[in-house]
Amino acid sequence: MQRKIVEFTNILRKAGVRVSVAETIDSFLALDEMSLDDRELFKDALRTTMVKHWDDIPAYDRLFDLFWSGFHDVLRDELGQAVAGMGGDFDLDQLMQQLQELLANMDGDVDLSELARAMLSVDANSLEQLIQQAGEESGLDGIRNMLQIGFFSRRMLEQMGLEGAGENLRDMMEQLREAGMGEDDLARLGDLMKAIQEALRRSVRQYAERELDKQNHDYMERFRRESLQEKSFYNLTEDDLRKMREVVDRLAQKLKNIVSIRRKRQRKGKFDLKGTMRRNMAHGGVPFELIFRQRRKDRPKLVVLCDISSSVSNVSRFFLQFIHSLQECFTKIRTFVFVAELGEVTEIFRNNDIYTAIDQALDGGDVINPYTRSNFGMAFNVFWRDHLASLDNRTTVVIIGDARNNYNDPRAWCLRDMQSKAKNVIWINPEAPGAWGFGDSVMDRYVTYTDVAEECRNLKQLSRMVDTLIL
Amino acid sequence: MFDTVEDVQKRLNEQQYICGKNIATVVFLAKALGKPVLVEGPAGVGKTELGKVVAKALNLPMIRLQCYEGLDESKALYEWEYSKQLLYTQMLRDKISEILEGANTLKEASERIASQDDIFFSERFIVPRPLLKAITSEDQVLLLIDEVDKSDPEFEAFLLEVLSDYTVSVPEIGTLEAKHIPLVFLTSNNAREMSDALKRRCLHLYIDYPDEAAEIEILNTKVPGIDSRLVEDIVHLVQRVRELDLKKTPSISETLDWARALMVMNADSLETELVNDTLNIILKHQGDIQKAQSELNRLLEQKAAERAADTPQPVEPDPGKKSVLH
């Protein structure tokens, strides 16, 4: 049992569910405490000890059903059918009893392989074990596609020694004939053994098919998880968008934890003598409480300019979700949206929950017309005219856009002035640097006036950018 | 001690807590293995309540540590009682001549004073907070660490230490060891994800919204005397509402509130008007209400049609009921 559980944890791990050794041991302890007859209890007990993330639960459920799928039942079924195929008047028990008696009387020289013996006594448990063993020995967990099923089934049957067992049984039937078994019974026994052989072939094949399912499932599951973080923003389905929203939340949470631990480390500032004296006046000047001067870590002020034209809106969407989930890491966030016009949507974020605010902002937020053609030059010019004065050396400007300017005047000098007033200008571009400056891209012109300009096409890259922002 | 998983289920039921085998299994194992349980799930599905009823079912005193942002060791574990210490200093000053009597050198004098330190920092001057109380209690207790996700990651790290060996070290006194390992329930709303290290130490339980049958049972238990058809209607609707994409999904507490309100209003089944008038009990956002309304009205009509088909002779609606509202 324990071995089977360890094997199961390996399957879970491959599907991205992290199970530690300690947790595996916990599951052994848990199973010691309860009866294993109730499959649901068994499933719950394994889950509570091994699966600690709620969003791993669906994967666990599927894998559990696959893994503990009762191949046992399959095998039992096949064997049952083999017996039933012998006809209505066939009495297995009687045959078995006769066999037992004869075998007991035959003096010791019956030499049966384990498989032959299990077949002869139609012992589903032993047969299952033998099949499992054969699976392990033939490296069945390496199975990857349908075409390999035949190959692996044959290999397993060889491992089990089905051919040998057949001869083994024929020899034994000779001995049985000499020991006085009737021809009718012998014929029946022969038929039964043939039927069981066939049943085993079919079962082994099913066993291999199930293993393939298991392995494929791992693969799909892992693929799904990894791909969301790496999936390009350009082709997201509605469903992806919803799921990514959660992924962003998780990533943001992770960043937040990191930041808060960083902060805590920095928090223990210098000893503050005056503060300590003041605080402890009440205790007659005996310093019970020590006061440390907080070392203020400069949190950046952020000004974000989001291109909301459809080619970039998803980058903007997730970037906005990130920074607004991380609000407390910044002193202040001002958010602007633009296509050709530019408008401020900071208020929208103040007055709505984050998802509503993002939706509204990406729709122009009633401050700009979103259905125009991109004109970065014009948008920057508006910012330069109305907001340049608000930039100072503690402000980081983040621009999200593809710099595809529809052959308008880029007015790069606006960006130059912004850079000289701000602490940093960071540009997040969903296009790869190879494309910058080609066609109607004027990124090559703008790059000169940025401190950092990076390609950002998926969540992984985006979260890395955000991390450097709050460092 | 619980005998079996069924026993857990039965005894929690006696405390008016309705739970399936999945919850009961985890509770059973927590007690049997002496491991803490981390209970996660959406708001109002009975996470806190579970801790409370387990304490009652096992007849254990419950100690609750409510977590919040900024909670630190001094609020959770212990604090020195400064004022008492100060008082003691005063006393010490009065006694000082006595203590110093016969001391010949400065060294001897300061040694004598130093020997008084031990008393100064002793358990006498400690104000125990929930964690210390749970650990030093004479009897086993159930420690409910509520909304642990609201605490800071640093506090979580500290909690982890306490939960791994159930000892607490007070630098001035030494190590205090638990006489009985408390049964620990931690609840979280997932405001922030707990660290893997903490999760490894705990059994994990995810409580989701109850299914229709379970929620009906909860209402029947918690709102005695309520009409069974009304319960069915309420639960059916709430379950549908939960399927919508809402800002705030109604929880069990809201279902209970709704049921109680409707009972007070003497309603015996749900009709469109009544639902529209009371929807604000289960939904708090205007946007959510609007979203739910059209969906619910459709459902109610469908339901009314089904009922009409079921009952060949339509019963005259009692005019005394439901008009309470207007």
Ligand SMILES: Nc1ncnc2c1ncn2[C@@H]1O[C@H](COP(=O)(O)OP(=O)(O)OP(=O)(O)O)[C@@H](O)[C@H]1O
């Ligand atoms: N299974 C249940 N059986 C009976 N009553 C329940 C059950 N689950 C929840 N309740 C009731 O629902 C209400 C809300 O439960 P509780 O406060 O424990 O929720 P919670 O999960 O702790 O919520 P939060 O996350 O907001 O703290 C309580 O009044 C409780 O009595």
Ligand SMILES: [Mg+2]
């Ligand atoms: Mg609670």
